[in-house]
Amino acid sequence: MVRSRPLKVALLGCGVVGSQVARLMTTHADDLAARIGAPVELAGVAVRRPAKVRGDLPPGLVTTDAAGLVGRGDIDVVVELIGGIEPARSLITAAFENGAGVVTANKALLAQDGPTLHAAAAAHGADLYFEASVAGAIPLLRPLRESLAGDTVNRVLGIVNGTTNFILDRMDSTGASYGDALEEATALGYAEADPTADVEGFDAAAKAAILSGIAFHSRVALDDVHREGITEVTAADIASARRMGCTVKLLAICERAQDGRSVTARVHPAMIPLTHPLASVREAYNAVFVEAEAAGQLMFYGPGAGGVPTASAVLGDLVAACRNKIGGGRGPGESAYAALPVGPMGEVVTRYHISLDVSDKPGVLAQVATVFAGQGVSIDTVRQTGKDGEAQLVVVTHRAPDAALVATVEALRRLDSVHGVASIMRVEGE
Numbered sequence: 015m016v017r018s019r020p021l022k023v024a025l026l027g028c029g030v031v032g033s034q035v036a037r038l039m040t041t042h043a044d045d046l047a048a049r050i051g052a053p054v055e056l057a058g059v060a061v062r063r064p065a066k067v068r069g070d071l072p073p074g075l076v077t078t079d080a081a082g083l084v085g086r087g088d089i090d091v092v093v094e095l096i097g098g099i100e101p102a103r104s105l106i107t108a109a110f111e112n113g114a115g116v117v118t119a120n121k122a123l124l125a126q127d128g129p130t131l132h133a134a135a136a137a138h139g140a141d142l143y144f145e146a147s148v149a150g151a152i153p154l155l156r157p158l159r160e161s162l163a164g165d166t167v168n169r170v171l172g173i174v175n176g177t178t179n180f181i182l183d184r185m186d187s188t189g190a191s192y193g194d195a196l197e198e199a200t201a202l203g204y205a206e207a208d209p210t211a212d213v214e215g216f217d218a219a220a221k222a223a224i225l226s227g228i229a230f231h232s233r234v235a236l237d238d239v240h241r242e243g244i245t246e247v248t249a250a251d252i253a254s255a256r257r258m259g260c261t262v263k264l265l266a267i268c269e270r271a272q273d274g275r276s277v278t279a280r281v282h283p284a285m286i287p288l289t290h291p292l293a294s295v296r297e298a299y300n301a302v303f304v305e306a307e308a309a310g311q312l313m314f315y316g317p318g319a320g321g322v323p324t325a326s327a328v329l330g331d332l333v334a335a336c337r338n339k340i341g342g343g344r345g346p347g348e349s350a351y352a353a354l355p356v357g358p359m360g361e362v363v364t365r366y367h368i369s370l371d372v373s374d375k376p377g378v379l380a381q382v383a384t385v386f387a388g389q390g391v392s393i394d395t396v397r398q399t400g401k402d403g404e405a406q407l408v409v410v411t412h413r414a415p416d417a418a419l420v421a422t423v424e425a426l427r428r429l430d431s432v433h434g435v436a437s438i439m440r441v442e443g444e
């Protein structure tokens with residue numbers, strides 16, 4: 015039965031995602047009411063530029079006074095789609111103080127201030143839902159928080175940034191340089207005018223912090239996430255990956271240590287075998303591979319961004335928050351009881367693909383091998399090509415701690431016979 019008093023929703027932000035949330039709330043109003051058990055009414059929409067034409071949105075709903083809208087006293091759920099830290103943080107906090115549930119897609123804020131927001135929500139018995147903050151439309155956080163709540167997650171390996179996946183996919187499929195692929199991504203609207211947050215890995219690092227906190231029932235701060243972007247990836251790296259039967263992806267990798275006593279979180283480009291399910295994730299799609307003790311390997315795949323797909327995840331959260339308002343319950347809060355420490359990047363066990371420019375002379379290979387052995391790093395394969403006294407050595411190592419691999423590269427740079435380290439990339443997913 016649908017009750018007659020509507021639930022009132024304050025929408026903060028009406029941009030790429032917010033405009034689609036407003037549209038779907040209107041066009042799907044009857045279905046939403048039936049699924050929730052009460053009609054849902056858009057009580058107001060806060061924006062920065064009130065004069066902007068916004069489709070079918072009734073002009074009377076639009077306001078620049080977001081704080082006033084949140085503080086009205088009759089708002090049941092606040093949907094925050096402004097993004098960034100302030101004023102989003104103050105508005106969400108005010109929403110909790112006024113007893114409203116909150117739905118947000120704000121990964122930057124959650125990665126930076128998640129624990130404070132969760133504590134404020136709990137203190138006021140309010141909901142905090144944020145499915146859209148990681149991997150857009152893909153149902154991922156709810157499966158991790160709820161469906162896998164009885165399992166032990168050991169690893170989360172994902173492509174969580176569509177812009178960088180588009181760029182790397184273009185480099186792989188067309189042989190384009192990083193610059194040309196970025197230009198194409200910008201022209202097609204996949205990359206923003208300032209692509210720094212995407213290409214330098216900041217966006218993926220925020221998602222890795224959120225994912226690892228949920229997966230391991232611990233707190234992982236943004237600063238705990240090791241971050242490297244894709245700006246240094248060259249067409250030669252991609253070609254080298256191809257020769258190894260691999261492709262290059264920007265991965266977010268959250269892992270529980272083998273002894274289970276710590277976790278690590280990192281974002282960096284890596285070669286993965288073409289046979290790995292993540293290798294087939296093309297264009298701007300996202301995919302996340304979860305390894306759990308009992309469930310085994312799970313993969314979540316779909317559109318990681320875009321107004322309409324992201325609005326789907328926001329609306330799913332809105333339905334949950336509205337149902338709780340009617341039923342009197344509360345969605346799952348923060349689960350950080352395990353309090354596992356976050357280990358440094360040096361402790362991560364990985365493999366390196368190293369490309370060296372060396373003198374094409376007898377004994378050079380032996381010198382290089384001695385450097386690897388000196389750091390306790392064992393070599394898997396070596397490939398040498400060369401002419402006219404110059405050669406290129408491509409070395410792929412076995413698994414070793416990242417610190418030993420970094421030390422190996424430093425020692426190689428000091429060898430007279432090594433003229434340069436052309437590229438270094440980790441190899442994952444085997």
Ligand code: NAP
Pocket residue numbers: 026027028029030031032060061062063064066078080094095096097098101119120121122146147150318319320321324
């Ligand atoms: P957007 O297009 O830039 O929209 C932001 C909206 O917030 C605009 O409507 C803007 O008003 C409004 N706004 C900005 N400052 C404000 C203020 N001080 N007071 C009131 N309103 C203000 O952003 P978006 O792409 O929709 O992203 C929204 C959130 O979703 C972000 O947290 C983002 O990380 C997340 N997200 C986005 C995507 C995606 O594909 N875009 C995917 C997943 C998650 P005006 O319209 O007047 O400028």
